[in-house]
Amino acid sequence: MKSNAICAIATAKGSSALGIIRISGDELNSLLSHLFTKKLSNRRAVLTDIKVNNILFDNCMVILYCAPKSYTGEDVIEIITHGNPVIMNSIIELLCQHGVSNAAPGEFTERAFLNNKISLEKAEAVADLISASDIQAVRAAQNSLSGKFYLDVKEVLSSIVSLRAELESIINFPEDDDAPDLIISKLSEQVDRINVLLESILANSKEGRSLNHKRTYAFIGKPNSGKSSIINCLLRQDASIVTSIAGTTRDSIEYELCINNKIVTIVDTAGIRVTQDEVEIEGIERSIKTVLKADKVFYVVDVSGGLDNDDLAILEKYNITNYDIVFNKIDLMSLEPKIIRKSPIEIYLSAINNIGLDLIRDRVDEDFVHVEKAEDLYLARSRHIDHLMDAKEYINRCPGHILESKYDILAEDMRNAHVALSSILGQNPTEELLNEIFTSFCIGK
Numbered sequence: 369m370k371s372n373a374i375c376a377i378a379t380a381k382g383s384s385a386l387g388i389i390r391i392s393g394d395e396l397n398s399l400l401s402h403l404f405t406k407k408l409s410n411r412r413a414v415l416t417d418i419k420v421n422n423i424l425f426d427n428c429m430v431i432l433y434c435a436p437k438s439y440t441g442e443d444v445i446e447i448i449t450h451g452n453p454v455i456m457n458s459i460i461e462l463l464c465q466h467g468v469s470n471a472a473p474g475e476f477t478e479r480a481f482l483n484n485k486i487s488l489e490k491a492e493a494v495a496d497l498i499s500a501s502d503i504q505a506v507r508a509a510q511n512s513l514s515g516k517f518y519l520d521v522k523e524v525l526s527s528i529v530s531l532r533a534e535l536e537s538i539i540n541f542p543e544d545d546d547a548p549d550l551i552i553s554k555l556s557e558q559v560d561r562i563n564v565l566l567e568s569i570l571a572n573s574k575e576g577r578s579l580n581h582k583r584t585y586a587f588i589g590k591p592n593s594g595k596s597s598i599i600n601c602l603l604r605q606d607a608s609i610v611t612s613i614a615g616t617t618r619d620s621i622e623y624e625l626c627i628n629n630k631i632v633t634i635v636d637t638a639g640i641r642v643t644q645d646e647v648e649i650e651g652i653e654r655s656i657k658t659v660l661k662a663d664k665v666f667y668v669v670d671v672s673g674g675l676d677n678d679d680l681a682i683l684e685k686y687n688i689t690n691y692d693i694v695f696n697k698i699d700l701m702s703l704e705p706k707i708i709r710k711s712p713i714e715i716y717l718s719a720i721n722n723i724g725l726d727l728i729r730d731r732v733d734e735d736f737v738h739v740e741k742a743e744d745l746y747l748a749r750s751r752h753i754d755h756l757m758d759a760k761e762y763i764n765r766c767p768g769h770i771l772e773s774k775y776d777i778l779a780e781d782m783r784n785a786h787v788a789l790s791s792i793l794g795q796n797p798t799e800e801l802l803n804e805i806f807t808s809f810c811i812g813k
């Protein structure tokens with residue numbers, strides 16, 4: 369018998385000290401209590417074996433959260449196991465044999481939303497928090513999650529609502545309009561205030577969004593200039609490589625690594641040179657495509673050969689504009705590592721001796737927004753920014769309508785701004801929108 373219960377591994381793939389399996393559904397205790405050797409107790413951590421037909425799966429810490437006081441609003445069980453994927457997968461299999469289904473991406477949070485445990489923009493913030501690529505992005509996501517974004521949007525909305533109410537009375541009872549100047553200046557004041565609030569939400573949202581963009585740096589240059597050696601140095605020192613994604617061919621390899629607490633993507637490309645070799649041309653074209661997608665290029669040159677016309681031709685041919693020149697192999701010329709801040713910036717280093725690599729790290733660091741007050745930012749989505757811009761456009765027209773005493777057009781624009789902002793908060797969300805939001809989650813959330 370299948371229940372409505374769902375389960376998933378909530379921790380990252382691979383082995384770790386601990387792993388968490390999450391289950392949500394109705395009447396979980398009666399559905400699953402026979403799998404545990406101890407009785408579960410609401411909101412208590414219980415150390416118990418998971419044992420079926422005398423087969424011991426694991427000795428785990430299990431917490432039952434009875435509905436409605438749980439993440440999803442349903443009964444939730446969290447099983448903290450040893451972090452071995454074999455153990456976790458066999459427990460998931462066991463659960464599936466006992467009426468629980470595998471959760472879809474975001475299904476826990478979707479249930480939380482449907483059970484009114486969480487608002488739509490908070491649900492989105494949960495996804496952002498999980499994928500945030502640096503500490504400021506984490507703070508910004510926490511801000512959205514803690515409701516600051518919600519409260520700020522709400523504040524604008526309530527100003528719009530009160531202005532709309534006032535407008536209705538002007539439109540419906542024009543004869544009461546015995547102090548037009550006063551009303552006009554009051555309306556203008558309110559519109560200005562709404563504008564200022566919107567402006568600040570938009571600015572904080574845009575800055576927040578840029579925080580969550582994972583930057584890509586491509587290393588290009590002629591063969592043997594030392595691109596791979598430089599990247600190897602970066603990979604070796606920054607022990608926290610997140611993943612390494614092997615390219616499909618020999619043309620480019622992407623690595624995800626953590627430089628000064630920021631997760632970035634580094635791309636090692638095939639050497640670029642003028643060639644007749646068809647295979648190589650193909651590789652070069654692919655390298656170039658990667659380069660065009662990168663946020664920045666480190667153009668690597670063997671310092672003993674210097675930057676020559678071929679290099680300049682490559683930079684020009686492929687229209688590469690946002691680049692630093694990295695002069696590698698300074699050991700051959702007995703030079704010191706240094707950075708020369710001209711345009712383009714020049715970095716001198718030696719991959720073989722592992723000196724000067726910090727200059728690259730510093731340049732990556734410089735690209736991140738250094739926000740003093742990350743507590744003001746939210747990790748808005750493009751969807752939010754679009755709605756905010758829509759609202760702003762309607763509000764921008766309002767002062768003109770007030771001047772011309774076109775109150776019904778003013779009322780219409782205010783209504784449109786109201787609708788745009790309501791959509792951010794997910795009032796009357798469409799099925800499509802919900803799908804789009806929740807499927808972007810990882811499984812287990």
Ligand SMILES: Nc1nc2c(ncn2[C@@H]2O[C@H](COP(=O)(O)OP(=O)(O)O)[C@@H](O)[C@H]2O)c(=O)[nH]1
Binds near residue numbers: 592594595696719
């Ligand atoms: N002397 C010296 N040789 C280097 C340095 N960096 C790389 N090399 C050598 O240059 C050659 C090409 O390096 P590689 O990283 O494969 O270059 P790529 O083709 O640009 O990826 C290898 O033999 C490296 O050992 C350096 O800083 N100094």
Ligand SMILES: [Mg+2]
Binds near residue numbers: 595597
């Ligand atoms: Mg190479």
